[in-house]
Amino acid sequence: xxxxxxxxxxxxAGLGMANAETVAPxxxxxxEGAVAQSLTGVAGNPAEGAKVVSTKSLGNCVACHEIxxxxxxxxxxxxxxxxxxxxxxxxxxxxRGIVANAKMMFEDSMMPSFYKTDGFTRLGNAYTGKAHxxxxxxxLTAQQIEDVVAYLMxxx
Amino acid sequence: MxxxxxxxxxxxxxxxxxAIATADENAELITNGxxxxxxxxxxxxxxxxxxxxxxxxxxxxxxxxxxxQMDDFDNPGMLGAENGAxxxxxxxxxxxxxxxxxxxxxxxxxxxxxxxxxxxxxxxEVRTLQMQVNDxxxxxxxxxxxxxxxxxxxxxxxxxxxxxRGMPVNVxxxxxxxxxxxxxxxxxxTRYGQLELSCANCHENNYGNMIRADHLSQGQINGFPxxxxxxxxxxxxxxxxxxxxxxxxxxxxxAGSPEFVALELYVASRGxxxxxxxxxxxx
Numbered sequence: 001x002x003x004x005x006x007x008x009x010x011x012x013a014g015l016g017m018a019n020a021e022t023v024a025p026x027x028x029x030x031x032e033g034a035v036a037q038s039l040t041g042v043a044g045n046p047a048e049g050a051k052v053v054s055t056k057s058l059g060n061c062v063a064c065h066e067i068x069x070x071x072x073x074x075x076x077x078x079x080x081x082x083x084x085x086x087x088x089x090x091x092x093x094x095x096r097g098i099v100a101n102a103k104m105m106f107e108d109s110m111m112p113s114f115y116k117t118d119g120f121t122r123l124g125n126a127y128t129g130k131a132h133x134x135x136x137x138x139x140l141t142a143q144q145i146e147d148v149v150a151y152l153m154x155x156x
Numbered sequence: 157m158x159x160x161x162x163x164x165x166x167x168x169x170x171x172x173x174x175a176i177a178t179a180d181e182n183a184e185l186i187t188n189g190x191x192x193x194x195x196x197x198x199x200x201x202x203x204x205x206x207x208x209x210x211x212x213x214x215x216x217x218x219x220x221x222x223x224x225q226m227d228d229f230d231n232p233g234m235l236g237a238e239n240g241a242x243x244x245x246x247x248x249x250x251x252x253x254x255x256x257x258x259x260x261x262x263x264x265x266x267x268x269x270x271x272x273x274x275x276x277x278x279x280x281e282v283r284t285l286q287m288q289v290n291d292x293x294x295x296x297x298x299x300x301x302x303x304x305x306x307x308x309x310x311x312x313x314x315x316x317x318x319x320x321r322g323m324p325v326n327v328x329x330x331x332x333x334x335x336x337x338x339x340x341x342x343x344x345x346t347r348y349g350q351l352e353l354s355c356a357n358c359h360e361n362n363y364g365n366m367i368r369a370d371h372l373s374q375g376q377i378n379g380f381p382x383x384x385x386x387x388x389x390x391x392x393x394x395x396x397x398x399x400x401x402x403x404x405x406x407x408x409x410x411a412g413s414p415e416f417v418a419l420e421l422y423v424a425s426r427g428x429x430x431x432x433x434x435x436x437x438x439x
Binding site: 056060062063064074075076077078079110112113120121122123124125126127128129130131132136139 | 351367398
């Protein structure tokens with residue numbers, strides 16, 4: 001009984017901490033397009049990040065970017081730059097900024113802003129073609145952004 | 157082991173190649189052995205800042221898809237045009253008249269499709285060909301207007317396109333049509349939806365590039381109505397616009413809306429000089 005209580009308290013404290021440290025899209029601080037602070041305080045998981053990068057219903061990054069490391073995923077696009085060596089060319093903070101909102105660094109970038117919830121023109125309800133109603137969710141969650149950044153850092 | 161991997165990679169590569177067989181961008185289109193279709197020409201004046209030349213979507217499709225448009229017997233879109241010809245000759249509405257009663261054979265309409273959308277002085281608006289057909293139905297035939305991009309409307313549009321094949325797109329963008337054209341241009345360059353994508357992002361800045369398995373074209377509409385292998389039917393340009401805007405995670409405009417009429421005029425004008433080739437075949 002006592003043990004259960006302690007576990008529960010620890011769990012709640014953990015959740016509270018995670019919540020407190022999750023930075024909402026509107027509160028992200030960009031410095032020259034880079035974001036120094038983790039969006040969640042929880043280290044990104046590169047394996048999860050690779051999944052987000054290659055899955056159509058998630059980040060679908062390969063729709064526009066080619067990544068040799070993910071050669072087993074079919075049909076990489078050629079709209080954006082090759083991501084081989086991204087972790088070498090960019091710092092973690094820069095990658096976080098680019099994934100969260102690339103337009104902060106590259107004003108006219110075609111890249112969608114994955115961690116942004118306002119300022120859209122005729123925002124729709126996902127892919128239904130109908131108007132969006134209610135609270136806007138970013139394209140990726142804070143932790144998914146961290147996971148993608150962690151994966152990109154492995155591309156040396 | 158290494159060798160095996162090599163073979164597997166080769167097989168994978170050739171499979172990928174087959175699946176997204178890219179087009180021979182230098183191929184020329186001659187339909188039925190005698191209609192020469194211009195699929196590449198100098199960009200119209202108003203587009204000279206963006207493009208040197210304009211390319212029909214036909215050039216971006218696979219050899220197999222391209223060849224389906226080279227003979228009417230292989231072109232499934234011609235079934236729609238044939239149905240359009242039946243509708244053309246059939247009386248409808250309270251006046252008991254058919255299209256043919258006033259306009260004669262469909263071939264007499266050659267060149268009409270090439271100049272639409274077009275300013276209508278009496279109505280004081282730019283009209284698409286479908287709007288003009290519906291005006292005839294309501295006011296001359298006493299018939300019910302068709303839904304925008306409904307199958308009958310698209311079939312008759314396909315018929316009218318087919319008799320203009322090989323003629324250059326030549327929509328007017330100045331004079332009374334200019335403000336509608338400007339509105340269409342504004343829409344073309346607006347980044348819609350949660351993905352914040354404009355028509356130009358894909359079709360002006362990235363044509364020729366792959367986006368996942370799709371080979372991006374210039375988004376020309378000289379081939380509309382177009383038979384898409386994807387949905388196995390003839391599609392109107394507005395329905396295609398709708399699909400594109402939906403895919404930016406945006407609230408779309410409706411087929412037949414003033415916004416899409418303006419966009420049709422603007423996009424058509426980007427293809428001024430290309431041949432009418434509808435009903436075309438695309439993926």
